[in-house]
Amino acid sequence: MSTPFATPTEIVLPERFATWFAARGWQLRPHQAAMLGKARDGRSALLIAPTGAGKTLAGFLPSLVELADPAKRPKMALTGRGVRRKGIHTLYVSPLKALAVDVARNLEAPIAEMGLEITVETRTGDTPAHKRQRQKYAPPDILMTTPEQVALLLASAEAPDLFGALKRVVFDELHSLVTSKRGDLLALDLARLRRLAPDLVAVGLSATVKDPNELAAWLVAQAPSADRAEADIVTAPPGAPPDIRILEPTDPDEWRIPWAGHLAVHAMPAVIAAIATAKTAIVFVNTRAQAELVFQELWRINEANLRIALHHGSLDVAQRRRVEAAMAAGGGPGGLDAVVATSTLDLGIDWGDVDLVIHVGAPKGASRLAQRIGRANHRLDEPSRALLVPANRFEVLECEAAIEAAAAGAQDTPPIRSGALDVLAQHVLGCAVAAPFRDDDLYAEIISALPYRDLTRVGFDRVVDFVATGGYALKSYERYARIRRTRDGTWRVANPQVAQTWRLNVGTIVEMPMLKVRLVSGLSGPVAKMGGRILGEMEEYFFETLTPGDTFLFGGEVLRFVGIRETEALVARARGKDPRIPSYWGGKFPLSTHLAERVRGLLADPASWKALPTQVREWLELQRLHSRLPRPGELMIETFPRGGRGYMVVYAFEGRPAHQTLGMLLTRRMERMGLRPLGFVCNDYALGVWAATDLGGAFARRRPSLDELFDEDMLGDDLESWLDDSALLKRTFRNCAIIAGLVERRHPGKEKSGRQMTIATDLVWDVLRTHQPDHVLIEATRADAAAGLLDIRRLASMLARVKAHITHVRLSRISPLAVPIMLEIGRESVPGSAEEEMLREAADDLIAEATGR
Amino acid sequence: MTPATLLRTPGDAIRLLDEELVALSCGAAFWPATRTLIVADLHFEKGSSFARRGAPIPPYDTAATLARLAATITAIDPVRVISLGDAFHDSAGPERMSEQDRDRLMRLQAGREWIWIAGNHDADAVGDVGGVRVEELSVGPLTFRHEPKRGARGEICGHLHPAARVRVSAGTVRRHCFAGDGARLILPAYGAYAGGLDVASRAFAGLFEVHRLVVHLIGEGRVHRFPAGSIVGARVNLDGTARPRATRS
Structure with a gap:
């Protein structure tokens, strides 16, 4: 339920701000005013706004206004250690490092131009250690960071000082954060922040979702056996409806729409033509394999020498940053005409010059497509332009269904997950790392987080037992406990080593075992002792399927597999015919239930077929006949x-x-x-x-x-x-075991020196499921698989x-x-x-x- | 029971010098002529070894390994059992072993000769687990030791945890395996938590005559025999600095 916007008469911008807005010819938008109103009333709020609506400013304006008022600035306070300091006023959490850095940069301009004395800093995995250390005793007013850093800060001894005076926490791209285990961990961290700062106001910034109320509930504390509590919702008006078209042959003989396949090679000349009409285009695909092939194919026929780049999660980070910088330069000199990208560009910083999104392959979901299309054009009053390129006949139906869904404004974002137990285990240990805890208090805190609202006390106790000694029926690990209940009734970390290991393994993103891909000299004979440059990283299991001499496509080049040295796959440039296409596990989203229903509706209603290309219509007619x-x-x-x-x-x-x-x-x-x-x-x-x-x-x-x-x-x-023996389940178990802290992540470099103990989780799975099939991690694994891969x-x-x-x-x-x-x-x-x-x-x-x- | 109850499956024979051994699907080798059962790398108490360093891996590995061993011993009733070293994951393993598991191990030893060959993990092991400890052992033409010794002939060893990836009709399959070339036999690791190392990796370089190499992959209820030509990457060890295969665990 949306609350009415506060009218401008209710919200008066402080003079400095009003002047600044006026100087830029801007007006306070109604949803920005509404967010100021929520802040004034101390209400948590969810802002739903399309791209280009000034969402970020709406999220930060209340903090800037408050921090600009000397009377409301955080006071220096006496801390337990006798140091006078102030804590963080506003914490901003983004799913992407790059986004946090970009938003910080964007905030600097208004702060400088209005002459405000407000400090803004970022903190990510890339922040130098000395700066991170300094941030703990002299924090900025506004800290921009990622979920993993929040978990680390909360587990530090300084957490009460840092967050005790926290007024606001802002979650950017909340819709994307809550759909993964990262969201579970963040929900638990939010509950912890609320305990440290009871008057904390939480703000979520989100794209349009199917169930905003659920997202609003995620932001606020839930009380046991009470109705679900929800933050207020502020909805910005939608932008102009997008202009989406499906690529089809201009005359039936131009090309045939393939029966199967996902590569749309037939359509690449038309894609090149479309790129030529745009300032800058993003060509979205569903998988890295598609990205490689589409990129290869586009360059093969790129007679006009359009500047086309490639961006996906396996490419070297420096390479990706270069592509992003070129994107930022737009279609001008030093810029790009197009980038072929996977979901790595679904979110992130805005590029003003992108005016066309080309979507190759199946859209998979209505909301997902809307999000991707929104990457083109960041002006609200102009429609985003998109071209859908179905790779086969069923995908034509799916694209048609997606266009209908977009026209109806239908959404199919998934419901919020129920919190995973492996994530809870990581959090419980993190809480002990921060300070001794009482289980009754921690349980109450945890069930105040929406994803863990239904966690039973028994379930919680099992997780605590797991964290302490592994939770085994055979109680043989009491003397190796990681946390112990002491005489005063609190649980404490057994030794400093436990805390250190926890810090090294924090987070919920578990990568498949990866190998760096290093380019070596293409000569046959002995492998050079010193390698060439790193091209990126790929899943180890892909190389398991290769024999030296095999060629494959990576980063737009044909490479020959030479061998593996330590954690690197050595490759050489090759002139390959028929290179293999790396297949990846990631990025394979299933067709959403919503789009599936629309496709079925389309099939059953011949009257609706006139919108379809002739070839597809004929195919369906034949089916009806046959x-x-x-x-x-x-x-x-x-x-x-x-x-x-x-x-x-x-x-x-x-x-x-x-x-x-x-x-x-x-x-x-x-x-x-x-x-x-x-x-x-x-x-x-x-x-x-x-x-x-x-x-x-x-x-x-x-x-x-x-x-x-x-x-x-x-x-x-x-x-x-079947499940007991399924390779999928073993893979899922590995993730759960790492997140829950049963086994350590692989830390590059450490394994070589033998400082890291390794054990194959497949073997652990086999033993555990035979000897204790009701173990908490088996339960977590099955729950994961039931919702995900299976x-x-x-x-x-x-x-x-x-x-x-x-x-x-x-x-x-x-x-x-x-x-x-x-x-x-x-x-x-x-x-x-x-x-x-x-x-x-x-x-x-x-x-x-x-x-x- | 007599050795006749030993269930043979196609391709399970291993030749070493002029002796014939049998590769069992549990991961042990049997030498019928001397009624000797041979196991390598039991790695008892690997779970508790991790637990004491902060990773509470399920404590059921010793029991699981013993149960498998007990089933084999019951079925073929060997007169002698030889453990080829690394019976324990670390030297304090025997002390951590539970009473129950220790009793079971002792019962298995009753009525037969039991020999512990010293490994690198458990070289200084303390605690009473029965049997006889030796550095290495020769029986007839065969020598039993933990680590393969370059140039030796007729040796049976462990230590390397061999595994192989072979080509099948659709793709490849990787399993723990026996690896032998007629002059040397390396047994797969027997322990429930013991991982495998690819026979195509550097550690195996120079140990076998590649064209005589035969592996027996562990399957369900039987082993599967493959010549070197079926092993992915077997002939391509390059200059010895690179692994042609990726798998580490």
Whole structure:
């Protein structure tokens, strides 16, 4: 619920500010005035505003006004150690270091121009140690920082002095912070800040979200067994509606829209043409692999020599900073015409000259697309321009659905997570590092944070027990406890080493084991002892799949894999044909439920097809003729024979992770039912399964019936037995184990000197799940997997929904709609459970060969 | 029970000089001619070793390793068991071992010869865990020691925790493995928390005649035999400064 804006008569800007606004020809915007009003009344508030609405200024203006008033400036206070000092007035927290630095720079101008005596400083991982140390005893009025630094500051002995007089905390891009474990940790830190400064006012700055009230509740303290408390919400008027178009051939013979694939190579000439019309364009893609390929392809046909750069998370930081600096220079000299980027540019500093966003591939979600489109044009009254480039026919439908969603202003941001237990474990230890705590007090503090509102006391005690001695039924680690309850009833850190280890491992972002990619001389023969320059970092597991001599694409170059030395992958430039494309785990968002529903609606309503390109329309017409179209509310399944095998295509539209899980569970069950499944494949829209039996015939005879096959009970024992062995679960466990402090992060350099102990978390998982399956970290791992990589929640709700609404279409050959999924066959990697089978097959083949049988 | 109850699976034979050994899927080797069971790198009490340095890894590893060992011993009833060193993760391991685990270990030793070869982790181990301690041991033509000794023939050792990645129909699979070339056999680490090191890594350079190298990967209920040609990266150790494979753990 939005509260009415305060009128300008209620809010009077101090003269210095009014003069400054007037000198720039600015007027106080209504939402800026409203934020001043909230501050005056001491109310926490969530500001929802589009890009270009002066969101940052709205967030800071109240702090500047207050700090400019000598009567309200924080007083020097006597601290416990007899030093007179003042604490921080306003804490600003940003998800990105670069954003914190940029916002600090932007604040300096008004402060200098108005002659205000306000100090602003940043504190990030890059801040020199001496400055960080000085900030602890002589803090600035306004400190701009990141969530990890907040956790570290809160665990320092100076925390009560630093934050005791804190008036405001401002969370920038709050919508993006709360969707991850980082948000869980930040919520706990906010609860801690409120304890140190009970009158603290929290401010959130956010893009438009589906449920603003939930976000508003995140900002304020929750009371046990009371209604949810919420901060006030201030909503700025939306900007001009964006101008979004889908790229399609001007005449049907120009090019064909591919049936499958995600690379849109066919459309690159049109993308180049679009870039040429813009001052500066951002070409967004969904994965790093796509970024590499699109970049490569654009340069191949870049006859006009447009200045096109590449930006993704694996590239060397210095390289990324150079690209960002060039972006800031805009389309002018020293600037860029376009940058190909992944989600690394979804957030961040504003670049004035970006006037076109090109989105290659599926939009995946309405809010996500809106956010990306908002990166073009930061003037409110002008529409942002966007061009959507679908890479295949289903993506055309998805793009169309996304445009409809944008026109309707629909949002599909995910709901706020319930707080993870591994994050809680890290926080509990951090609290002990800061000062001895009483468990009753800490429990009360923790459940005041929205994500942990429903945490039971038993659950909390289990986490404390884990932090102390590992939480094992076999109580053999009492003497190695990390925290101990002392005679006065408080929990204390057992030794200084515990605190030091905690500091080194703080944070919730866990990277896959990475190797630096170092360019060495391309000559064959011995590898140079001294390396060349570092190109970036890539996941270690990618190199596990390479053999020296293999070529791959990275940073827009074809590289040859030479070998691995310590923590570096050595590569040389190569003239490769057919380089491999690194596949990455990150960045693979599933299609949102909201867009999926719209795509289904579009499919079922031929009247709406006129908006679609001719080729896509013809494809759907053919499907209608040859088979039928899935209707909303039903689960349509096609079966057909092909090459002596029985195929089944399940049009579930639940996104790839949920389909992957469904595929695993279905094939297990089909195996038991004697249907002899041979494999499965999935994309965001459908799941394809093939078998050595006539599936269509079996379903027609109701042996089994489809309702039986798709019964929800597959989420019971089948799921359990599969999960226990799933590689996905092991990977998830590794993250939880690191965040919870069971094992240490890898610290580059330390492992070499042997100062770091390492243990493979896979082995720990196997032992723990056998000996204590109800351990708190196993619970945390399963909860993570259910919501994330396996998307069990979405699968469960689908299975419940489609019960008795499954339609079987038995065909004599493949249908037009089934072609895209069938083309995915062979592109998939091996699911974990087949590993043993393939190993046996490979070994037996060799034996047969050797023995001549 | 007699050795006849030993369940053989295809390709589980390992030749070392003129002796035949059997690679068991639990990670131990059996020498039928002398009814000797051989295990390497048990790393008992690795969990508690981490715990005492602040990382409370689950304390169930010793019990898990012992349970696997007990099942094998019960099935084939060896007259002699040889542990190839690093039976404990550190020298204080025997002191930390629980009463229960110690009893179980003692029961396994009843009625058979039990030999602890000294490793680098547990060289100064104190505490009574039964058996006989030796630096190395020769039985017939074979020599048992912890670390491979360059130039030696007919030795069975541990220490290196071999693992291999092999090509299969779709991609590659990596497992702990036995690695041997007919003159030397290196056993996989047996301990529940013991990691693996790629046979293609530098540490193995020069230990095997590459064209004779055969690995037996540990599978479910059996081992899988592969020649060097199937091992990813086996022939490409470059100049010895680079690892052709990435995996460390």
